[in-house]
Amino acid sequence: MAQPPSVSSQDIARVLENVKDPQTGKNLLAYGHLEGCSLTEGKLSVAFAVAREHAQTISALCNDAARQLETLPGVQSASIILTAHRPAGAAAKPKAATGGHRPLGGMAPADGNAPILPGVKTIIAVASGKGGVGKSTTATNLAVGLGLEGLKVGLLDADIHGPSLHRMLGATGKPEVIDGKLQPVEAWGIKAVSLGMLVDEKAAMIWRGPMVMGAINQLLTDVTWGDLDVMVVDLPPGTGDAQLSLTQKVPLTGAVIVSTPQDIALIDARRGVTMFEKVNVPVLGLIENMSYFCCPNCGHNTELFGHGGAKKEAEAMGVPFLGEVPLLADIRASGDKGVPGIIENPDGEGAKAWRHIAHTVAEMLRPQLQK
Numbered sequence: 001m002a003q004p005p006s007v008s009s010q011d012i013a014r015v016l017e018n019v020k021d022p023q024t025g026k027n028l029l030a031y032g033h034l035e036g037c038s039l040t041e042g043k044l045s046v047a048f049a050v051a052r053e054h055a056q057t058i059s060a061l062c063n064d065a066a067r068q069l070e071t072l073p074g075v076q077s078a079s080i081i082l083t084a085h086r087p088a089g090a091a092a093k094p095k096a097a098t099g100g101h102r103p104l105g106g107m108a109p110a111d112g113n114a115p116i117l118p119g120v121k122t123i124i125a126v127a128s129g130k131g132g133v134g135k136s137t138t139a140t141n142l143a144v145g146l147g148l149e150g151l152k153v154g155l156l157d158a159d160i161h162g163p164s165l166h167r168m169l170g171a172t173g174k175p176e177v178i179d180g181k182l183q184p185v186e187a188w189g190i191k192a193v194s195l196g197m198l199v200d201e202k203a204a205m206i207w208r209g210p211m212v213m214g215a216i217n218q219l220l221t222d223v224t225w226g227d228l229d230v231m232v233v234d235l236p237p238g239t240g241d242a243q244l245s246l247t248q249k250v251p252l253t254g255a256v257i258v259s260t261p262q263d264i265a266l267i268d269a270r271r272g273v274t275m276f277e278k279v280n281v282p283v284l285g286l287i288e289n290m291s292y293f294c295c296p297n298c299g300h301n302t303e304l305f306g307h308g309g310a311k312k313e314a315e316a317m318g319v320p321f322l323g324e325v326p327l328l329a330d331i332r333a334s335g336d337k338g339v340p341g342i343i344e345n346p347d348g349e350g351a352k353a354w355r356h357i358a359h360t361v362a363e364m365l366r367p368q369l370q371k
């Protein structure tokens with residue numbers, strides 16, 4: 001049986017050596033090293049590690065390199081993800097631990113250096129202690145809801161292992177690249193970028209920690225986000241090391257935690273609150289998703305997983321309770337269709353809940369936006 005075509009790292013290195021910086025005459029490989037690659041169904045993803053100060057120069061050369069990689073046998077499309085490294089000796093300074101919630105602060109850079117996103121006034125993370133609780137659905141509808149509140153909003157899908165926001169927004173086209181920078185896709189009044197718009201989702205699933213961090217860094221800094229009141233970041237589910245280092249890397253203004261009412265999900269939500277406390281990021285509040293089942297025929301509410309658990313938990317932990325979103329077939333259907341539920345069914349129970357939550361979050365951010 002014929003073997004599927006494969007591409008070796010030597011093949012990739014040869015291509016990178018051929019691409020020259022017109023200013024310095026140096027080839028691309030002289031700026032960094034190949035960290036990994038994967039070829040799935042003709043889609044080649046290459047992770048290339050470079051020193052942070054070269055990231056700008058390199059990203060312009062990468063487009064040229066990607067086009068050349070597409071001429072390799074078996075490669076239909078290629079993308080290069082830069083994993084920018086800090087120069088030696090410039091490790092992130094640890095944040096001072098205050099042992100509690102801090103007031104909503106400015107968008108201080110996570111490592112004490114110059115702000116990485118000068119046009120972005122606030123950044124909020126949407127997190128969950130476990131997968132499948134509706135974190136991405138919440139991030140999408142919260143972002144669109146903040147847009148409806150009159151804010152300029154960006155949505156960044158940092159759930160690199162399972163990016164889904166592009167599908168929920170119906171934004172499955174490739175973002176444009178202008179002057180070496182990715183242009184966010186505009187949908188439903190907000191700007192969005194998801195790794196799912198750039199690479200094959202299956203390829204992203206197998207990435208190791210440093211590649212994930214590099215990709216997220218690139219989605220933050222190599223995208224023309226422009227001026228934003230708020231950037232909503234959809235974090236990968238869980239409270240492990242990957243999430244912890246992400247919360248340290250991205251200069252977060254605050255975090256929203258999504259949970260279902262079940263005990264087990266609430267235990268995980270508690271871990272989420274503890275994680276943000278550890279890195280001194282204020283928890284803006286807890287959202288109970290799939291709170292109750294609202295029968296579309298008779299309107300009767302059934303509390304499938306119990307009800308009000310997240311509210312009690314929020315009270316016990318001393319964090320605000322932002323609201324509850326019912327379990328509704330049309331919420332799942334609108335997500336699959338690529339139209340956020342808050343737009344698709346504006347008078348529905350889901351939309352009402354998200355509008356209320358978005359309004360509360362917007363009010364929390366307001367003092368920060370007026371600075």
Ligand SMILES: Nc1ncnc2c1ncn2[C@@H]1O[C@H](COP(=O)(O)OP(=O)(O)OP(=O)(O)O)[C@@H](O)[C@H]1O
Nearest residue numbers: 131132133134135136137237326327328331332335
């Ligand atoms: N309130 C809801 N009512 C009905 N379906 C919902 C609701 N919230 C989310 N869903 C559906 O549940 C599924 C999982 O949702 P989503 O992808 O938002 O979860 P997630 O927590 O981000 O998952 P993952 O951890 O895998 O990234 C999707 O099919 C979504 O449409």
